[in-house]
Amino acid sequence: MGSKSSDTGKLIERYIYAFSRKIPSSQREETVREVRGMIDDMAADMFPDSPDDAASVIAVLENLGDPSLLADRFLDRKKCLIGPDFFPTYQLILKIVIPVTAAGLALALILKGVFEPSDNIWLELAEGLSSMFSAAVQAFAWVTVIFALVEHFSGVSPAKAELVAEGSPELWSTDDLPQIPDNKSVIKRSEPIVGIVFIVILMILLNFAPQFFGIYIADNAPGRFISVFEPENFPNFIPAVNILLCLGIVKEFIRLFEGRYTLRSSFAILFISGISLAMFLVIIKQEALWNSSFPEELRALIGSDSPSVFDITEIFRKLYLFVVVIGIFGFIVENAVNFYKSLRYN
Amino acid sequence: MATALEIASAYGTELRRGSIVLGVLSRLNTPKYGYSLVQELGQYGLIVEPGTLYPLLRRLESQGLLISEWETDGSKPRKYYSMSVTGSEVYDLLKADWKDMIFSLNNMISED
Numbered sequence: 001m002g003s004k005s006s007d008t009g010k011l012i013e014r015y016i017y018a019f020s021r022k023i024p025s026s027q028r029e030e031t032v033r034e035v036r037g038m039i040d041d042m043a044a045d046m047f048p049d050s051p052d053d054a055a056s057v058i059a060v061l062e063n064l065g066d067p068s069l070l071a072d073r074f075l076d077r078k079k080c081l082i083g084p085d086f087f088p089t090y091q092l093i094l095k096i097v098i099p100v101t102a103a104g105l106a107l108a109l110i111l112k113g114v115f116e117p118s119d120n121i122w123l124e125l126a127e128g129l130s131s132m133f134s135a136a137v138q139a140f141a142w143v144t145v146i147f148a149l150v151e152h153f154s155g156v157s158p159a160k161a162e163l164v165a166e167g168s169p170e171l172w173s174t175d176d177l178p179q180i181p182d183n184k185s186v187i188k189r190s191e192p193i194v195g196i197v198f199i200v201i202l203m204i205l206l207n208f209a210p211q212f213f214g215i216y217i218a219d220n221a222p223g224r225f226i227s228v229f230e231p232e233n234f235p236n237f238i239p240a241v242n243i244l245l246c247l248g249i250v251k252e253f254i255r256l257f258e259g260r261y262t263l264r265s266s267f268a269i270l271f272i273s274g275i276s277l278a279m280f281l282v283i284i285k286q287e288a289l290w291n292s293s294f295p296e297e298l299r300a301l302i303g304s305d306s307p308s309v310f311d312i313t314e315i316f317r318k319l320y321l322f323v324v325v326i327g328i329f330g331f332i333v334e335n336a337v338n339f340y341k342s343l344r345y346n
Numbered sequence: 347m348a349t350a351l352e353i354a355s356a357y358g359t360e361l362r363r364g365s366i367v368l369g370v371l372s373r374l375n376t377p378k379y380g381y382s383l384v385q386e387l388g389q390y391g392l393i394v395e396p397g398t399l400y401p402l403l404r405r406l407e408s409q410g411l412l413i414s415e416w417e418t419d420g421s422k423p424r425k426y427y428s429m430s431v432t433g434s435e436v437y438d439l440l441k442a443d444w445k446d447m448i449f450s451l452n453n454m455i456s457e458d
Contacts, residue, residue, distance in 0.1 A: 031404075034380065034425055038396050041381035041422075064397045073401040 008057040012039055015061050022071035031074055039064070081148045089256070090147045093196070094140065100197045101139040104204035105132045111212050115225060135204065146253065185260045185345035192252040199252070203245045210234050214294070217301060226297045233288040240283055247276045261341035270335050277331045284323060366394055366402065368444055371437040374412065377426035403427050411436055 020032050039060055040051075046063075047056035064070060082090050109128040118124045205212065214227040229237075251272050258265040283289065295313050348356075369392045373383060380400050387394050406412045411433035417424050429437065 030425075033423060034400060034404075037422055037424055038380055038400055041379075042396055045381065045385065063395075070397050070401075073397065074404060 008052055008054045011054070011057055011061065012036070015039070015064075015067050019067035019071050022068050023074065027074075035070070080151075081144070082151050085154065086147055086151055090143070092193075093143055093147075093256075096193055096197060097139050097143055097200060098136050100200050101135050101204060102132050104201040105135050105208060107201070108205055108209035108212075111209055115212070115216070131208070139200070150257070185262075185341055187255050187258070187260055189256065189259075192256040195252040195255075196249055199245050199248045203242065206241055206245075207238060214291070215298065215301075226294055226301075227291050228294055230288060230291045237283060237286070237289055240279065244276055244279050244283065247272050247279075251276075261338055261345065263339075263342050266335070266338040266342045269338055273331055273334060277327060280327055281324065284320070362392075365444070366392065366398075367406070368437070368440050369394075370399070370402065370406070371411070371429060371433060371440065374427060374429045374433070377415065377428040379417070379424040379426050383427075406433070 016032055016036060019035060020028050023031050039057075042060045042063070043051035043056050046060060047053065050056050106128075109124075109132070113121075113124065113128075210229050211225055211227045211231060213229060214225045216225055227234075251269055254265050254268050254272075295316060366387075369387055369390070370383065373386055378386070380403060381396060383403075384394060384396050384399055387399075403412060403414075407414055407427065410430060412427045413430045413433075414425050414427045417426050
């Protein structure tokens with residue numbers, strides 16, 4: 001090697017460098033040593049009289065081809081983030097989630113434009129488009145991360161996959177055939193998809209336009225909203241609200257992947273909806289979440305002079321209780337239905 | 347549309363790919379380094395690119411069919427591969443498969 005002129009030596013080093021960049025460090029040293037030896041042997045074999053000439057080295061390296069492709073052959077590993085098992089569902093979800101995210105955000109922006117018109121509509125529009133774009137990118141990223149994790153933990157080893165593909169009898173018997181599910185136990189794909197769409201829209205509105213959750217008053221020119229949420233405090237609740245909604249999305253994903261009511265999906269959903277319910281109850285119990293001036297403003301709106309036939313604060317207290325009951329009731333019904341269907345129809 | 351020649355060459359490559367393993371195992375009763383194996387297979391008419399054979403040797407080693415040892419005494423350090431016990435078991439099985447397949451296919455194509 002020392003006898004090589006510096007130019008050809010440099011060429012080989014560049015080739016080795018380009019090759020080794022793609023090899024994990026644990027295998028790098030040995031692989032590089034082997035490739036180096038291979039190049040030497042090839043040059044000596046193909047050009048016995050002038051193995052170190054630049055032209056010889058160039059011919060050898062070009063014969064070996066693109067160093068990164070050579071590295072790929074050395075690695076021979078599973079090289080996909082989302083494999084063929086999950087790819088169709090991944091595509092389907094992307095086709096839904098991205099347009100829904102963009103549309104939901106557009107809705108939030110239109111609401112804002114109508115009820116809180118700004119002086120500079122073009123600036124508003126540009127900001128709107130850029131946040132739509134970044135929300136779509138985020139949606140794409142999150143869906144991809146979720147599917148990549150599903151792929152990663154779905155755990156069919158390549159070796160087993162190969163054996164299965166060859167129909168190895170020890171790994172599979174007709175006992176492994178799934179029962180044809182009773183039609184009543186099938187979860188239609190549209191159900192979880194509608195669920196995901198709904199949650200995504202809700203998430204976007206809560207994140208970008210929480211002020212519109214309230215009552216619209218057209219008392220003066222542009223009109224305004226009395227928000228049920230305390231505008232100053234609401235941003236502090238956003239992370240918790242998002243986690244809550246993400247749990248809802250995870251639940252829909254379970255339903256989508258399982259495709260029917262089964263005991264394991266029922267237990268998983270029970271677990272997640274239990275956490276969700278607890279979080280939901282804790283969140284709505286926080287005084288700081290609610291707009292403290294909401295009852296006052298509402299009273300002012302109705303007309304403070306009118307004899308107070310009903311106590312607005314009392315109504316809100318009842319409304320709160322109603323929401324709590326609905327939450328708990330929903331939790332019980334949902335899980336009871338899941339367990340009933342998975343036991344009854346399997 | 348690919349031409350007949352292109353399609354045939356793609357299937358030919360596929361046919362050869364599996365048979366290379368058999369050829370490699372057949373030569374590794376005694377330790378050999380990568381390039382000497384390229385040459386030896388070539389002498390038998392099995393042309394394998396070094397860029398294909400070296401990664402294959404590594405893969406067979408990681409599957410436990412080959413064992414290797416670095417020889418650092420000579421002018422160049424070289425990795426010598428030879429068949430492991432598992433490797434020779436696999437070789438015998440593969441050889442039997444191959445003979446069956448050749449027999450069946452020869453019968454079929456000789457009817458033309």
